[in-house]
Amino acid sequence: MFSPDELTALWLSAKVAFWATLLCLPPGIALSWWLARRDSRGKLALEVLVQLPMVLPPVVPGYLLLLLLGNQGLIGRWLNEQFGISIAFTWKGAVLASAVMAFPLMVQPVRLAFAMIDRRLEQAATTLGAPPWRVFLSITLPLALPGIIAGLVLCFSRSLGEFGATMAFVGSIPGETRTIPLAIYGYTHMPGGEVAAQRLTLLSIALASIALAAAHIISRRAERLLGYKPHAEH
């Protein structure tokens, strides 16, 4: 059904999206909590910074990554000389580009989930002898779980679809950085590539639909497990 090249692109997309999502998870939770709970002067600046990739042309974050982490970039050159690590034009670079672009989509639902938790539940846990870290692990985090799942799925789906930043930062190298969107773009510029492009397009639609449906089912299950009242409109 799919050619080996297309399967490679599919596998690479899954790998990149998986690692990008994993990379976003710890800072996503930490930052969402901070944004939901703290009030400080730096908050607005940080919010703008986090949301910026959502409204910028994707090629801009990609180009900035190249300037910073490219082999001649500020940090990239140092990494290369000191440790022999090269990020640009590798699949790890594709992970980083996807993570930067998908991060705002992780933060949004997780932050909302933290904001909606009744603080008095945390106070109740505190008066039952639980220090703050334990309150976080036993009360706050489980109650935010539906939001965290939603964030993970959005992050994963966004990573699957990442195009602009990846193209600018790591290019389109078959087997290394050519994920499904880049492969589709490639096929549309290739004589006789239409059929492959259309197959991958259908595949993209299917993958995105499955991811979104799974997210809905999982978070509804999680909400029920957590004892939230079911909403009438589902």
Next chain:
Amino acid sequence: MLSIDLDFRRGAFRLQAQAEIGAGVTGVCGPSGSGKSTLLALLAGLLKPQSGTIRFDGDLLSGNGRFVPAWERHFGLVFQEGQLFPHLSVRDNLLYGYKRLEPAQRRFELQPVLDLLEIGPLVTRRPAQLSGGERQRVALGRALLYSPRLLLLDEPLSSLDERLKQQILPFLRRVKEETRLPMLYVTHATAEVDYLADRVMQMEAGRLREPAVA
């Protein structure tokens, strides 16, 4: 036993309280907005007073540069709406504080508390599946199983209708008589205090008045 001399300000609100609170049940009455809940939050360690001291059995909990956080005070607090953890079963709610105690610190065990509050059949349920009265009994049981040195009750019946109140009050009395725990019972309903308390204090516009004979 509990000795307080407090001064707390938040915005335009100011709370001042000097009192010695002994064993038995002490009622604190006053209209809403008079600072009763704030007083309990200060005692529980959820709020920090600007000045003054809180001592319990000679132990300095707050003041003179010292502040013992809520999770180390070992006071139980029962909230207005129970605040049961929605993601845990009734059983896990009940044992939340209990599990954090050394076996030697445990004064109450699960079964006697289930019997005392008649909540045994509820243990496998989730809080969402409980009625308001059941929820408050579980909340009370959860606080008891933490074997608190002092039990703080913040209008525990105010979210219940009259009929339920009449059902729960005997449980509270039973807890008082069987556990001998010192309690501070905050309410705007004098009837509850008449029924339960050994002495009553008045809270008015942020000031706590010395006990009158109940």
